[in-house]
Amino acid sequence: MAVIAEPVAAKPVSRFRFILDRREVLGAILVAPAILYVLLLVGAPFLLAVYYSVSAYTIYDPSWHFVGLSNFKQIVQNPVFIDTLENTFLFTFASQLLGLVLGKFGAFLLLRPFPGRKIVRALVILPWAVPIALASVAWEWMFDSLYSVINWTLIALGIIDRSQAPNWLGNPHLAMLCVIVVNAWRFFPFAIVVFLAGITSVPQDIIDAATVDGAGFWRRNYQIIMPMILPIVAIGLIFGIVFTFTDLSVVYLLTNGGPVNATTVLGFQGFQVGIVSGDVSHGAAISLFMLPVLFVLVIGMLRFIRRREI
Amino acid sequence: MKRLLATAIPEISFYGAVALFVVLTTFPFYWMLITSLKSNPDLYNVTNIPFWFNEAPTLEHYQYLFEQTLFARWLLNSLVIGLCVVAITLVAALPAGYSLARLTGRNGEALGIGIFLTYLVPPTLLFLPLSRIVANLGLQNSMWSLVLVYPTFTIPFCTWLLMGFFKAMPVEIEEAAIVDGCSLFGAFVRMVIPLSLPAILTVVIFTFTLTLQEFVYALTFISSSAQKPITLGVATDLVRGDIFFWGEIMAGALIASIPVAIAYNLFLDRFISGITGGAVK
Numbered sequence: 001m002a003v004i005a006e007p008v009a010a011k012p013v014s015r016f017r018f019i020l021d022r023r024e025v026l027g028a029i030l031v032a033p034a035i036l037y038v039l040l041l042v043g044a045p046f047l048l049a050v051y052y053s054v055s056a057y058t059i060y061d062p063s064w065h066f067v068g069l070s071n072f073k074q075i076v077q078n079p080v081f082i083d084t085l086e087n088t089f090l091f092t093f094a095s096q097l098l099g100l101v102l103g104k105f106g107a108f109l110l111l112r113p114f115p116g117r118k119i120v121r122a123l124v125i126l127p128w129a130v131p132i133a134l135a136s137v138a139w140e141w142m143f144d145s146l147y148s149v150i151n152w153t154l155i156a157l158g159i160i161d162r163s164q165a166p167n168w169l170g171n172p173h174l175a176m177l178c179v180i181v182v183n184a185w186r187f188f189p190f191a192i193v194v195f196l197a198g199i200t201s202v203p204q205d206i207i208d209a210a211t212v213d214g215a216g217f218w219r220r221n222y223q224i225i226m227p228m229i230l231p232i233v234a235i236g237l238i239f240g241i242v243f244t245f246t247d248l249s250v251v252y253l254l255t256n257g258g259p260v261n262a263t264t265v266l267g268f269q270g271f272q273v274g275i276v277s278g279d280v281s282h283g284a285a286i287s288l289f290m291l292p293v294l295f296v297l298v299i300g301m302l303r304f305i306r307r308r309e310i
Numbered sequence: 311m312k313r314l315l316a317t318a319i320p321e322i323s324f325y326g327a328v329a330l331f332v333v334l335t336t337f338p339f340y341w342m343l344i345t346s347l348k349s350n351p352d353l354y355n356v357t358n359i360p361f362w363f364n365e366a367p368t369l370e371h372y373q374y375l376f377e378q379t380l381f382a383r384w385l386l387n388s389l390v391i392g393l394c395v396v397a398i399t400l401v402a403a404l405p406a407g408y409s410l411a412r413l414t415g416r417n418g419e420a421l422g423i424g425i426f427l428t429y430l431v432p433p434t435l436l437f438l439p440l441s442r443i444v445a446n447l448g449l450q451n452s453m454w455s456l457v458l459v460y461p462t463f464t465i466p467f468c469t470w471l472l473m474g475f476f477k478a479m480p481v482e483i484e485e486a487a488i489v490d491g492c493s494l495f496g497a498f499v500r501m502v503i504p505l506s507l508p509a510i511l512t513v514v515i516f517t518f519t520l521t522l523q524e525f526v527y528a529l530t531f532i533s534s535s536a537q538k539p540i541t542l543g544v545a546t547d548l549v550r551g552d553i554f555f556w557g558e559i560m561a562g563a564l565i566a567s568i569p570v571a572i573a574y575n576l577f578l579d580r581f582i583s584g585i586t587g588g589a590v591k
Binding site for chain 1: 324325327328331332334335336338339341342345353354356360361398401402403405406408409410412413414415418421423425426427428430431432433434435436437438439440441442443458459461462465466469493494495498519522523525526529530541542544545554556559560563566567570571574575578579582583
């Protein structure tokens, strides 16, 4: 009897191993840290943001007093907020459109092999790779009211006179143009790379077959290649829209929302109200106005990520 | 002659267009370089030709940057933040990516997409509650707040990247290890991890560049100069009163840009395949 009972001493170890050898248990244990991190520092803050938006919480008066939707009501009644909303949409769609056009054209150029293509690609990707905050500072210097290199060139070419040199960041319309251009400049290399990745993954025999069947350049491009790379391009575009729609760094560094709120966007306004002024509840409510758009984009992302074929 | 022209004109316009694109993308960086090397009298004279040196180039801005500002400290901060975030990301994302690719089956796919989608939750939605959480943890105005928060976007992205990599790996390797007496976990530690060093390297590089590129959280959480990471320090801290020290700012921006630019170019294809949902092999 005693002999039979002896192996029991080793049992705890083997049971532990036994549990670790079950696929679902080990799988759950391995994935747990990542899920936990995301739940605690993305999920919980998100719920907290929703709660702030319906409370009267400020950093000076951290009370959790529930006020219903009155924060949202006050925000919508503020004319500056309506401008902010318009600016955000204009900023997002104008810069993404410009970025897509430049990206498609750039991809078309880089598709053809030529000597030095690798170096050209490395140089073209720079605006997307380099931290946007640093590039924005360089642009701010290029748009300087007095020492702008753009103005200097325009004057030297005789296009404008020094007395009528534009103050790029000081004029409401030009300032909007500037933030749009800088953002498009930042995103179009990403669009190029996404287009390139898509086009090069289309099997050559499909293109050849279409050519044999008599499809010309435009037909090949818009009826064969474009539909095939649509999922990839859509995913890239959704990323571009999300990062532009919610961005604050370009606006913060180039114009600081000015002149007179001409370039305020949602992310920037949330920062101004919630962090700079310390009115956390209104800031959170402003940021939450991004949600409907983000929600639509996430749905789109889900559809395209499942539909990709190549 | 006509035939020569017929071939030359498309060629010239093609290279002209390529050159235009290169100028468009690189000019701001050329501008950083030339500004950082110009002496102040040269820089602030509107009649000088701005594209080239009108006086002898100088390194005084770089000297000032390292000797009179906290630039070296910011570099060190960014390095420490980057390394810590890389460590946290690897510890969380490596097992998670493996688990979602191999162990959790059908639910794994859905869970993986769920994690990937959190990458779409923008900082500007979370910075207010996170700033309160950071303050309650006593981390406000400290670079450790960034070490805590940056993994919220590096873990989802890297889990997704690694999941794609593990899926592409032949399952026979682990099966052979298990047949030879390895436990399931042992197969992951002893076989899978050593074989995925290229993917791990990609994750390390990308996590590092993502931490360098981040601006919103750093701006929100940190206001004392000595705690700033390099991107925030250069963009916001080299302005004294209303005076911009353009030579120093451009020198700092250039130094901080170079490593990111190089790293990005080396691993670009992997990044794109990750961000497009592993659609491109």
